[in-house]
Amino acid sequence: MSAWQAFLRKHWMQRSWPAGKAFAWLVSLFGLAFAAQIFWLAGDQRQVLESSARLLNSTVPSTLEQFRLARNIEQLRLDGERVFSGRTPVARQQALFIVSLLSSHPAMLADRRTAALASEVETFLVQAAREGMSEQRYAEWDTLSNRLSLLADDFSIEGANLATDDLQLMATIMLHSQFKLALVLALVAVFLGGFLFLIHRHLIRPLQKMDKALNELRSGSALTPFSRASMAEIRAVEGAIGQLRDVMHENQKARQELHVLATTDSLTGMFNRRHFLALAEEEIKRAHRYARPICVGMADLDHFKDINDRYGHAVGDRVLQSISDLFGHTLRQSDWVSRYGGEEFAFMFTETTIEEAHRLAERLRQRTADNWIDLGDGSGLQMTLSLGLAEASKGSLEAALGRADAALYTAKKQGRNRVVIAGEATATPRKAVHESSDDLDLPVDER
Template identity: 70%
Template sequence: MAQRSFLERATRDGWPAGTAFALIAGVFGCTFLALLFFLAVDQRLVLEGSQRLLDKTVPSTLEHFRLARNVEQLRLEGERVLSGPTPVARQQALFIISLLASHPALMADPRAAELAREVERFLARAAREEMSEESYAAWTALSSRLSLLADDVSIEGVNLATDDLRQMSAIMVQSRVKLAVVLALVAAFAGLVLFLIHRHLIRPLQMMDEALSALRAGAPVKPFAPAAMREIGAVEGAIGQLREVMHENETARQQLVLLATTDDLTGMFNRRHFMALAEEEIKRAQRYDRPLCVAMADLDFFKQINDSYGHAVGDLVLTSIAELLTKTLRQSDCACRYGGEEFAFLFSETSLAEAHRLAERLRHRVAKNPLQLSDDVCLPVTLSLGLADASRGSLATSLKRADEALYEAKKQGRNRVFIALSADHGSFRGSALPEKNSHSQPP
């Protein structure tokens, strides 16, 4: 039960790398040691066979060859006894026959000893008597028996050596097969280990490196496949958590940037961010001698709206006007809520004449879009604007002159655009639509 629980847990959560590789190494080691044991047994059998060949088989084979030679020599001496030219020669050959018949090698073999005694008796009788045809026929039979015995003994000696050599050869073939199996097992184990290392270690590490590179670049990270190794899974889980934390941090950073750069009510740039952008744009325009204008705008009678309808309606007016301004401005223009009901604008690559047309368009759009509070209440809203050239002086000076032009527009009746023509106080040029055409389209 405990073993089954461990296997289920390892399959679900991943195997510990040490345990997995120890298990593989244990299986390989046991199989390898078993094959080495069989190889050692075969080597011992080969050594025993070699020793037996040296100690027993080779001497026994030599004994058989000597016996075969003595039997053949007995036959040859018997021929000399029968064919000797003189009695002395026949007696000498008969003496050698007696020596051979009593030789220990012949006496040790029952077949050879019996045949040798029979040959010795026959030749001793033949030496004393005259040879007849029957005697020659009997010798021919004995000579044939001697030859056959010599051949049989020689073959037995050869067979002794052949059997041992055949047995040793079979053992060596088995050893060669087992050695090939061992080498194949080692190669398979090495391949398996390399495959497992690549599959469960190197490839996951490469995927982790790709994931970390993607995290550094801010690109989305592909989810990891379930890891077989517990340690790899833990690292991948940590990278996943890091990805989530970085995503949360990036979201929080974007929210902080949004809070730091925009007005929470209208969604427009706030004053601080607008001033930073405007400073950079003024530096660029003055460096390359490009036209640039700034504008200040103020909602007319906004205090009366707050006093008459409440601050909630005032906030609604601000958000509606901000949305309308954002839709009317060009993509290259920059606008912000400067404070309260006051707005500031930056018109890049724009001359005073072009800025004047843009300001009139803004003023006209605001005047043509009253705020519908209810079915029977429609709240008209107008906008006064002041323009100034910002391509020469500082941002503070340009905004001050635009604010003075805005004050002049307010002073001259509101719902109009005034341009600060020079740095001299009171040098303005104003414009407004006639009252009877206040709802007509801009030129």
């Protein structure tokens, strides 16, 4: 590295520049250069506007007048031909009438050459029509017809030549303007190229690096070190990103833990009661709004208290985890299940009639009864499940769960290991089951 490069790197490239001040200088410089170029082109633009106005207000009307006069002369010649070619006297008289109208047209009379020739043609045709057509008359008409054609061509050429000077002047100005515009565009391109290069080098590239760093933070990857930026604001942001990394990692871990605690049951991994009720309430509203079928269910493991008393709570937890896995493999993806409390579970069957929900519940009950729960010491046990179902297409979620709970206690009273639909049998409320628990020879809190 040369001494000059080292000096630039130390005193210029490594120096931080406030972004607002740097870009203000660049924008001011560009504005002055662009304004000077606009004034340079304004002169040519003014000349083009003057030539255009003259062409529009004077030259074009004169040109159109010449073309109309040439067209009238040509029409006079054609009608003269019809006087000679008419098959009947009436046709010749009609053509002669049109010749008279054209000869007396103000535009024809306004030009001396046209007026004289038109009068001569009219006089000739009137005499020819009166005295009859002869070979001599045809020869004379050929001469007049050629004179009319030549005069019409002259007027057409004169009309086209009227705009020649203005068009040539405009073409010259436009050619000069094109050269100036090309030079202006080249200067603007050079300036914008340098401007964009500076923006890319000192703004976009650092922003891309910061975006990459933020993506790395989002994905949990290691943060790539930043190179020293020239903009003071960029340097400050890069420093803040490094601090943000540590805070984000801590917050992300805390959010994950809080979300799990707030929505799931720590033992089974199912939805907890509060989260299930919140989701179910929204689903009930949707089903009511669109008149879709929906059912809820309550389930309870039979004689679960005996498991805890005989094997201990560790085995009871193992049973609950096994039943949770069974539910996950048996139910559909659209079905929801939560641990409602202890060994009690709540279900929601969306887009499901009560008959379909009954079939699902029966399958769940049968698989629970057939499920062998390994206790890890070579022994195992089997559990049964009682379920109560209720339609939720009408009424509140609380009312539907109440009916399903009453049906569940009816299933308990009828002997457990069965599915009862609310309304098919007399549903005994929870209080009544508690009061009749002595008849079942069970403790009050055992289901």
